[in-house]
Amino acid sequence: MAAGGTRVRTANSDRSESITMARNIDIELQVSRYSPEQDLEPHLQSYRVPIRDEWVILDALNYVKDKIDGTLTFRWSCRMGICGSCGYMINGEPKLGCATFLKDYAPGPVKIEPLRNFPIVRDLVIEISDFLEKLKKVKPWLIHEGSNGQGEYLQTPDQLEQFRQHSMCINCLLCYAACPISGLDPIFIGPAALALAHRYNKDSRDQGSAERMATLSHPDGIWGCTFVGECTRVCPKHVDPAGAIQQYKLAAAMDGMKSFLMPWGKR
Amino acid sequence: MDSAAARARASAGGHSQTAPAYTEFHPRWYRPRISTYWWLGRWPYVKFILRELSSVAVAWTVAFTLFQLWSLSQGEVAYSTFTRRASSPIMIALNVIAFGFLLLHSITWFNLAPKAMAVRVSGKRLPAILISGPQFLGWFAISAIVLWIYMVRT
């Protein structure tokens, strides 16, 4: 190709060059479409969008919505990885649309589908009320009897460090899409909710761990997890749900052994 | 709300079950089914299922050992039958495969242990290598000692 400059240009070489150019600035998106009024099952629809260095997948989807097809439906809000609403399967991997650069997928195509293991409402929008029910079950709030009479409860940086990692969850549900057990066993509480339960158990201000243990040391709770570890790998906030669940199991096992070996003790 | 849903369902039922019917404002979620072979195709899932299947190699190794102990207790003739059977190509092939799975189990087990154990020393979480490292060293030491005892005593 280096010698191409000295060669006489023909119409043919001109055209092949423009095709290469187009390949570099355009990319094909294959977006999953599902219209509950018309479709029995989702199908893929292709769109060509420009590649820009600063564009993330969410920008490409918004480009489609604004310029090509206004009927495309997807959730998004903050564009900065904190609202947790733009999780999609991108080439089969659960990822945040706002934290995944489009150019990383050049020359394409990029397949964008709704998060796995959830019912699909429309196009890329999933139904999450089941998760919200599960979230409530783990009592993700500080449980505290009475008051210390001095207003706020103080916490040292070391005490904060005990649970800080697990408190970074944005409920984006990428972990549920990555977890095969969540898909196979719909009553399994799932990674994010269990990690959040662990976060409150580890909080020095909380007294609810016994209460949570009653709900979570159950086959649908921590024991359903087989430590696939994918939840931790896909988590955009490094919450490490898999680690949290195994730590929870260890604590529950200690607890169980204690009450097994010393049944007269306090349960 | 309920009656609207019932109406929508009734209108949906009016058409054939296979053809999509137009149901206004009625959400009809699509529920994807999980394939029986979900653990194939994606490398992390394949690794997971191989790790879990290492338990079969564990059971196999125990069965092999029980067979060996039984032969040992039955006298010299029985034990020579055991060694002859263990030298057959099929048994060697099975044991080589099982050994591969046992290694997979040991390595994944020691590597995952730090995740389940959040050991804190003066407020800081101990780095993973300080938890898995000693386990690997212990594994090598035990294996070396067993091999040494075997070589010296027999």
Place this chain on the structure above:
Amino acid sequence: MEAKKSHEPIFWTLFSAGGVVAALLLPVHLFIFGMAVPLHWIHGPAYNLLLSLAQMPIARLYLFVMCSLPLFHFAHRFRYTLYDGLQIKHLNEVVFASCYGIAVLGTVAAGWLLWRI
């Protein structure tokens, strides 16, 4: 459901203990008797020496732990592999009984053999 809730920590503890034992002790054992001796990498054992070695009380204890706990590790892990890999959670009772049945039988067999050896 309620009964399982209180027992699951015990099964998981057995699974973990068995996992540690299997990871530490089984590879070298299978290496010696399943590969190295049959392939003549190291010399075959003299029967009497091997028997006297296995008859030492400490060796009996070692072999019992090496056989029993890993079977409970197997029972737990394989049970979940069957549930998830084949989607047969509805056969819960059958799978549970078979997996732990194998573990209990193997443990009894190991105890009996090592007692009599």
